[in-house]
Amino acid sequence: MRKIKLIILVLVLCIGTNTIAQNRPEESLSLISNATTNNDLYNGTVNVSIPLFKIPIGNLTLSNEISNVPTGFRPRVDESIFGLHWNANLFGSITRETNTDFLLTKYAAVQPGTGVSGIYPSDESKARETTDCIIQRQNFDYGFVASKKQILQNPNNSGIQSDFIPDKFYFDFFGYKGYFVFDNYGNPLVFCENAKLQVVGPGSLASKCYSVTSPIDFQNKNISEIRIMDDKGNTFYFGGSYDALEINYSDFFFAGNYYNLAFQSNVSFASGSRANYILSWFLKKVELSNGEVIEATYKQRNADAFNSFLQNTLYNNDAGFPTSYPTSAQLEAANIEVSKSYEISTSTTEQYVAIKNFTKRAIIDNIKIIGKNISVNYIYFKDNNNLIHLNSINLNYFGKSQSINFNQTPLGGQNYRYFLTSLVNNSEVYSFQYEKTETLPSKNSYGTNDFGYWNGTNSRGIGNSNTFFDATLLKKIVYPNKGYTIFNGEKADVSKKVFDGMIDYTLMPSDGMINRIANRIDFDGVNEYKTNYTYQLSDGKSSGIILTQFRSGRISNEEIKYSQVQENIENKGRTEYFFSDLISNPDNSFINTKQFNSTALSQISFNGQENGAYQRGKLLKKKIFNSSNKLLRESLFEYESFLRPENELVDLAGNACSTCKISDENYYVLTKIDKSNSQHKATLYAPVIPYLLKKEKVIDYLNGQQITAETNTKYRESNISWHPYPEQIETTTALGTSIKKYIYPYELNPGRCRWGCPVNETIVGGQNPMYQAMINSNVWFPVIEIAKNENNKYSLQENLFYHSSFVPKKIRQSKLDAVLDFTNYKISVDQTVDGLSYDLLDDKANYLQTTNKSGISTVSIYGYKQTSPIVNIVGITYVQLMQILGQPTSPTDYLNLDIVTKSNADVNPATEQELLNSLDIFRNNPLLKDYPMTTYTYDPLIGVTSITQPSGIREVYIYDTANRLMEIRENSTSGKILKEFKYNYKQ
Template sequence: MIKPIYFKMKKTKVCSAFKWTIMTVVLCLFNNIQAQGEQPTITSFSINSNIQSPNSASLGTYGAIPVSLYSGTAEVSIPIYQINEGNIPLDINLQHDASGVRVNSVPGWVGQNWSLQAGGLIQRSVKGRSADEFDVTRGNNNYNNLFPHFNYWDDYGNDCNNDYCSTILWPWWNQGYKYNMPILQRSNWSSAQNLYSIYLDSRKTYNPPGWFDGDYEWRNASSNALDLKKYQPDLEPDIFSFNFMGHTGKFFLGQDGQWKVASSSNLKVICDFSSDVVSPVSTPEYNYNSPPYSTPHVFTEKYREFPRVINKITMIDDNGNQFVFGYNEATELTFPDFFNQQYSPIISSAWYLKYVKNKFGSIIYEFEYEKGPYIGHFYLSYNKFSILNTGFYDSTLRYDFKAPGQLILPIYLKKIKTKAGLSIEMNSSISNSMKFKENDNAAFTLGTLNNNIYPSTNYNRQTYINDTFLGPYYFYRKLLDFTTLNPEWNAANDYFSLLKWKKLDNIAIKDANANNLLTADFNYINQPDRRLFLTGLSINTEQKYIFEYDRDNLLPNFLSSAVDHLGYFDGTPFTIPLTETNWSGYYNQRLTNPEAVKYGSLKKITYPTKGFTEFVYEPHSYSKEIDKNGVLINSVSEGIIGGLRIKKIINNDGFGNNYVKEYQYTTGINSNISSGNLLFKPLYYVSNINTASILSVPKTAYIYDINQLIPMVNLFGNTIEYETIIEKESYFNSSTSINNSGYNIYKYSNYSQFPDLAPLNTTVPDYNFKFPRTDKSFERGKLLEKMVYDNLGNLKQKSSFKYESNLDLKANAINIVIVDASYESYGSYNFDSRNERAMGAYQIYYSDKYLTEKTVSMYTAAGEITKLNKYTYKNYPLSLGTIANNGDLFKNTEYEQTVDGGIMKTYKYPFDFSSSIYNNMYNSRIISPVNGKTEFVIGDSNSPTSRTAISEEQTNFTEIVNNIGGVTQVPQAVLFKKGSSSAFQETLKVLNYDNEGNVLEFKSKEGKSVCLIWGYNKTKMIAKIENVSYNDVLPFVSNLQNLSNTGTQSNLIIALNNLRASLLSSMVTTYTYIPLFGVTTITDPRGDIITYTYDSFGRLKFVKDAQGNLLSENQYHYKNQ
């Protein structure tokens, strides 16, 4: 998780702050898999000795910029606000990608390389062929229609759904992964025999001579109707990546039909293919005899129904909290082919977080979205495929120069509502910054196959591409409901003028009564000839951040060909070699320019304190590289490649003091050899490859593509990694020379130790470079060793780390690609015969890489001091059991070595017990530890020779009716025993809960009864009453809650004082709040009130006692203020 930048504040104390001791009960909600090496907490109650007095809202320490050393990337984050309701924190912040600006990267709504983090999303990478893993069919009565589908026509335009159809069909379907998973469960799924069997099945659809559909194959439906279902099955699960509320990772559908999750968090995925899918949009079919000139011809035409798409995904953590993504307004839709929308199925490409629900069914956060105007994304494309045949075909040549793209129906966050009544509103408008234009690149107008994509007065140019009905007719449609005509388009406009991007103008945070608590305003470079760059952020008009960039005005348009291998600006457009003799020289046209690659990079942040951070970058370097077969080899000479790594970070506090961190990416402190490994070596040209498969005619192919022959989608991890990194620290100001503080050396697990694995089997060996390899990136990038040296070069501390992973957690996949796309002629048709398919079998891991051992050695004058910690884990269910493990991992033991033995802590979870309530807890995903035992052990930590009990803690549970009428398991009693005692002692017992899981009454170890009243929509404790039963306070509860929810603070205080006056024999402590800021008053049993006052930023200004005396004060001073 990217950490926030903080900056310094000056604090003046007038007198000591009092500590007001109270008793309160909170549930310990925690993530079972903590940061590596952290101790899990036993599910119980923690008795807090005081309500935490709100500290001044942290504006932070200037320059606390973390760096991902393994990738050399500075991780920059600007905090806007943090909310925590129901023990579920929600951070709102800006994050910056400091790896450099790619030319083809269109800025998001907060500017180039910035993103707003406020909730989260799931994104999907499509693998295989089918959209959303379904059976994408088109309604022929001969086939099962498991999902809505395309209507389809025969080759003469007849509607086959009206039972009138020629025998020649356009087979607009491909069988989805969901229905082909059994193929991957065969014992011989990856064998050459099985791959060849699938290959032969796919060839059965060929029956030339027949009719050609322009996109797929020769077809004769009457003779091959039974074989159509076998046509090129989808045998690869799509990969879904997520980033929300502190959780990151990926998931996919395994061949057993279960969702597999790869994440350091324990998460379960729910997505029902029968109830969580929808038809995305219905659009009109057009009459070919009545072409649309400026408006669609829709009065008598039917509507085309596209295949269903995934509309809802739910993820559940191990505390029972649910994170619900999608629904219509929060699902982003994409047409994969901008210029062929009519025949390009819509896919759901992203699902935004819609609801966060706690285990009691309450909605803690609700996110509202709005659909924006259409946007598009385009890229340059040029390829040639030359085949020298020895049999049926003549020599062939295919080439294509164009700028294809996607049409996207974007989603923008509009509002966040919290359970306590807060509202966070996002206000946006149309950006005036650089957009795609017709004259961006000649590929739009000069391509031999793509020169008719713009509307004009010529009907053929307006509506057809290569005898195919023009796709982009969604511009005729109204943006929001997809059913009302939108007259915005006309023949005089090109499609690009309709694409509009938005920018975020401000964020307003309001309380339940619509009072403004905080406003964040965003400032940009926003002009037609420039990219959208964020230049400033103002919070409540006073707290201002200023952002400066390196020569951002020199960046070209999005379709410039002045790019290096990875798409970063290199200052010189490449030229396309048109003959095979020049293909091999194209690589050198894409070399990285060490200066141009810096254009647009963030070079300085100035903070509200007037302190600042400066960034110095350099391009990546490497001494090893991956060849086309995935083998790490030594580079012929050390190289550089696009993207930026951080070289130096200078933090200035605004008073002339500079704190500097420098980074050296070499194999040692005195070495000049790069420690970088290039994990993606671009490949543009391959010659003399045999594309033949079994039973096919041998062919020799020459392939060239400007966008690399090895797909980058095959790469899950970084494009470059560093095995060793040196971090140097120093300090200086205007009056002192540089003071070196020493340096640290870091070593990481890397590709040389954990290389990706070659395909298990393939049908075309010469084509192996195109197939996905089994990815092992989850085992790389782990810190193996950290060595700390002083400024004299003496080793002061060494930390070593060991890890393990469960390699049984993997799924199967088969990649199918067309390798012979021979450009042929048949009569008056030109088409791709595509008569060869290559298949490669690989696997997908979903294991964690977890810490098992940590050793820290300190080197002092007295000698070496070593501390050893060990950790073990357990999967549940067992990975090889009858019920497959889908990615959950739990800490089993943790061991700390002592002089004469060691301390061992062992944890038990609900699934370790057989009672029904623990089974219900597991099924509800409430899987925190319920028992923890601490022992002194002698001998090896894995099999001690003796064990002596020290203590044991256990929590017993009960069930309550929750907020939605179901049941939820909650702690009922905390038990503790010391030493070898056989009897537990009860230390705390809960007598009553509300339906939100708030404790209403509990009894302490001494038998004292304590009652609690919860206000502000049951999110904050407003009263604690001791020595009374809940029945005695019940008559007051409703009025107090209503006043806290909707009334004024003065009326609430009056009502709380009446409560105190009515219960004179009890000890009553009361509280009021500003929900976003913190507690405003605490009134003790004597009636003395402590008042907390905040400024407009939510920072604590001062604290006063009942007599108005100042107890403490915080002053916030800025330079020159």
């Protein structure tokens, strides 16, 4: 009987350790993978993506593209709205990895001796586990305040009351990818390698919490909205209402039988728990630095449909919950779309355990650029199972429209899934074929292997994985020009695996459970090329390593990584890639579990918390060979970790430290407490710091000689005003060494004045109010750039900015005889010359007037709702131009000109001709005959359609159906061809 108890306890506890399990839609799984993946080949995959559209707006670009994610087939997860294995981030989103046991699974147990079975947490444990705090922080004894270093090095004396494993919030929006967490005191820490992002407005910590056992108050923006500022002056708003959130409605069922010792008989039991919690926040609004606004609308939904589901959230040995999950009809009436996933489902002769997740989807309806006559509309359809799919994207701009159609087809027989079989973008057709889609299992199938992928049967285990390892994966793409790419997979193998934190070097041959790319065949319409991929170390063994123990249901493509990959294009040559992995970049020696009271028998594990993972998957070396196996080029890469030895870690609590490093601040401390003895505690240092390229060495092998070039990059290490951008770049070639140093606002305002900052207009670097404004707004542009060339000659460039939009105002350059160096750069402005001045802005930060170093001004007039210049006039100021035209001279008065009005109405060839006529009248104004003028017309989402030079010669730009420039002709679409462009498709 004791054996029965242990089996049940162990199985239930395993549920709680699978933190990134199948508890979310396919799109959310893809976002996490995309935000944490450094290189496709490191995963044994190749990138397959198709761009859909791009719209420049301010200093951002609104774009959509779809990508194929070649993970194995998980039968118990609904396909994405784009079709199985396809995903896209249509606007932006944040999704989190939750680490709280909302469903109380770890409190489920059977005790035959007492006759107690079910889910029985203490009142304190239940309150803690069923409270979801968006901003998490460590629980301490009352009145005790410990620093992070004190927690790390001596948890027994730091007042810790409970475990601390914070949620990770993964994000992907407008080119920013990464994650953020909240440290032990609720301070946000952001991991992003290409920007310094700020999570804004933490507010009251208590107001960020809610109960997962009651309907959530979605109007409370303290829990429903997240704001992020980038370092260009833009603010992004995520969530904020029920429609822009994805909510998990989860159900845990625990049942079985055991032999009751007291009654000497078999006893059956059944228990269950429920919860609802926010899984994802979707981008709803962007406020750009230039005043532009982009807004998204999500389909409105009625959250009341789930109130009955939460009527009772815990039962033990009863008949079950009094209410069930809403029916399809009830969901339809509430306009709610859901996707289903099974986090774990298993059974034995003695028990049955299952967790089901129903995710209320956030379905984007449209995106609008306010005041620009530009909108993107998304159209959907539902299948017979009430699952939603994207049907088309319709772009509307200046009265024109563009349609992108997604043709999804049900494949797989009775248990069909929807597959994207073709995509049509402006008459350009892409078609897709897939592996083994004839007969698929039901969405309730148990037929998965240890990685959670379909094994070709309906029973758990390896099954027929050797045959079905690549089932449903993308096989072929046919491009609009009838070229194609064929993908062939193979079964993965590894030579290393991780078990209980140790590396086992036992060779594991291919077992058929996971697919990786073996080769691809590309046909460009003329020639066919075959590329083969191999995954071998120098000794011939597999370069694969399994990073985690087998845990069914996890994001399986994250399990196997490859440190060496060879890419061989037949008859063309090959490239060898070497990536960092768990061998080259283990969890750092001082980042380890600290076990206190080691005589205790209890085991405290941080399984799954790999603190060096962000360093892995980086390219360490690349070697290029020709078809004769001759080495042509070798590139070596090194990275900056910013970490320091543990004995040098500085305690920042109450310490105004001028020498502290970013590693002293940007970390949190994972803590765990032995539930059987609260004095047995462990901690783990978890940095949140990018791993940035610091050295690149390139060796070219030419005619028996080696030609070497080396670039070394230095970054800021101080925690004060830290950012991920270079402070110095040193380049060494055969000609010598050159150095560029970048000075940012924080270095120029050392006193950190908040207001009334002094201005010194007589020196370089004297704009203190501007520097403080940039710091306050999280704007990180280099203000001064100092260069030393190979001859040890120094030069300087100063960038001045406008106060509100932070766009460049003027560029100054040092004179040839200026005396300066890397430390003495605040030279007199008399030793500089103005390179380019941006004299005047309109209300959207468009440059209306610039002046070059010769003092010649150029005026630009913007049309198409202030998106594109339609006139450039040289040798005149804006005020002079407006006075000649008899118009007022404010920066927005040009908007009343006829040429601007006509451009705003340009929606077809007829209205474009009206604009051309108006531009010709403007050009022929006799008062402007002495000023060289260039005029432009556009198709705003495609490009320029005509340029009329000062000579009067007009160039007409002609595009193909894929919006690619095809021809430039003289004067008209049938005129003389000036230039012609040809394209071939290649992945």
